Amino acid sequence: MPIYSHSRLGCYENCPRQYKFRYVEKIKPEEEMETIEAFLGCRVHEALEHLYKYAGMQIALPLEDVLAFYDAKWEGCWSDAVEVVNKEFSAKDYYRVGKKCVSDYYKRYYPFNERTLGLERLITIDLDSSGKYVMRGYIDRLAEREDGRYEIHDYKTSAFLPETDHFDADRQLALYQIGVEKNFRDAKSVELVWHYLRHDKEIRSKRTKEQIDELKKETISLIDNIEKATALDNFPAKESALCNWCEYQEFCPKRRHLTQTQQMTLHEFSNDDGVRLVEKYAQAKSKEKELEEQIEALKSAIVEFAHAKGLDAIYGKDRKVTVSERTGVIFPAAGEEKREALEKILKCSGKWDEISSLDTRALSKIILEKAPTDWDEKLLGEITKFAEKEKRYDVRLGKVKREEE
Numbered sequence: 368m369p370i371y372s373h374s375r376l377g378c379y380e381n382c383p384r385q386y387k388f389r390y391v392e393k394i395k396p397e398e399e400m401e402t403i404e405a406f407l408g409c410r411v412h413e414a415l416e417h418l419y420k421y422a423g424m425q426i427a428l429p430l431e432d433v434l435a436f437y438d439a440k441w442e443g444c445w446s447d448a449v450e451v452v453n454k455e456f457s458a459k460d461y462y463r464v465g466k467k468c469v470s471d472y473y474k475r476y477y478p479f480n481e482r483t484l485g486l487e488r489l490i491t492i493d494l495d496s497s498g499k500y501v502m503r504g505y506i507d508r509l510a511e512r513e514d515g516r517y518e519i520h521d522y523k524t525s526a527f528l529p530e531t532d533h534f535d536a537d538r539q540l541a542l543y544q545i546g547v548e549k550n551f552r553d554a555k556s557v558e559l560v561w562h563y564l565r566h567d568k569e570i571r572s573k574r575t576k577e578q579i580d581e582l583k584k585e586t587i588s589l590i591d592n593i594e595k596a597t598a599l600d601n602f603p604a605k606e607s608a609l610c611n612w613c614e615y616q617e618f619c620p621k622r623r624h625l626t627q628t629q630q631m632t633l634h635e636f637s638n639d640d641g642v643r644l645v646e647k648y649a650q651a652k653s654k655e656k657e658l659e660e661q662i663e664a665l666k667s668a669i670v671e672f673a674h675a676k677g678l679d680a681i682y683g684k685d686r687k688v689t690v691s692e693r694t695g696v697i698f699p700a701a702g703e704e705k706r707e708a709l710e711k712i713l714k715c716s717g718k719w720d721e722i723s724s725l726d727t728r729a730l731s732k733i734i735l736e737k738a739p740t741d742w743d744e745k746l747l748g749e750i751t752k753f754a755e756k757e758k759r760y761d762v763r764l765g766k767v768k769r770e771e772e
């Protein structure tokens with residue numbers, strides 16, 4: 368089993384297909400793209416690491432030196448492969464943001480005399496005693512207070528500041544806590560500290576033993592799911608807002624055509640078979656919608672006419688329309704409280720079998736997705752004998768938000 372990390376787990380949760388590209392197929396995109404957000408994060412982390420390296424030698428570097436280090440790193444590492452995805456801003460804007468992050472942090476924590484035990488410290492996390500579920504991570508800064516409390520510090524340069532509840536449920540630093548508690552037995556307690564540098568904010572959280580035990584269980588179950596997906600080669604592409612930052616768009620079945628069309632000339636674009644098919648399909652669907660609306664309007668007019676004239680049938684040239692009335696009933700929908708009460712009555716009365724039938728959709732899901740996992744393999748095998756696999760295609764029309772829009 369591979370050694371997992373928080374980012375590896377996060378990658379699978381965000382998009383299993385991206386996980387496959389990155390960790391299973393280990394695809395190296397031809398043009399290695401680095402987003403400006405990631406670039407900015409690295410430069411700020413380096414500057415703070417530099418600052419604490421000197422602080423560990425009892426030297427509080429002047430702010431100008433730290434900023435000069437940041438400048439040198441920014442210039443030295445810059446390349447054309449750094450992509451500014453959000454076209455509203457320029458690289459210079461991000462450079463300034465990074466600079467402000469460093470100087471705000473500096474002013475807030477000067478003279479940095481807290482005891483630092485490690486910078487970019489590698490930590491091994493054993494999730495159980497089997498030695499099977501081992502994870503690895505890097506702590507931005509591990510510190511110890513005078514009273515023996517340990518602190519796991521994490522620097523964030525993202526513009527988005529999550530709500531407080533997020534930190535009490537955050538997985539990354541809580542996983543590091545497991546590693547710290549195991550590897551530093553003198554740690555009296557461990558506190559998790561996030562620095563949201565763009566906002567000049569410090570957020571703290573603690574975990575109880577019960578929360579840590581629950582986290583271990585959840586993480587083991589997630590790793591089991593990833594291993595199962597790997598064995599079955601089941602990595603569906605999960606499209607989201609994060610796709611714009613994904614370096615595998617040119618390989619991804621959900622985004623490949625988009626990236627191809629973005630590189631086409633106007634002439635190539637209008638003559639592309641895929642583009643033409645989509646345009647024709649969109650036109651046909653819009654006519655279909657119009658027709659459906661017309662049919663509904665005509666139906667209402669026919670019913671009204673038949674009522675007014677007391678007719679059950681209306682005749683045209685060589686067609687007729689019959690109008691009949693029937694009474695339907697509506698029961699509470701699944702999930703509603705009243706529905707549960709209704710089902711209870713039917714089940715208790717022994718009449719349930721007369722009105723219920725096998726939910727083959729739910730059964731298909733269980734067979735195809737092997738969920739829920741508590742179904743016995745033998746039972747699944749028996750049921751699978753009755754199932755015939757067939758390919759189905761859903762064709763749906765959606766909107767594309769292009770960058771220039």
Ligand code: SF4
Nearest residue numbers: 382385605610613619
């Ligand atoms: S482009 Fe989106 S859907 Fe495709 S692999 Fe990347 S994140 Fe997943």
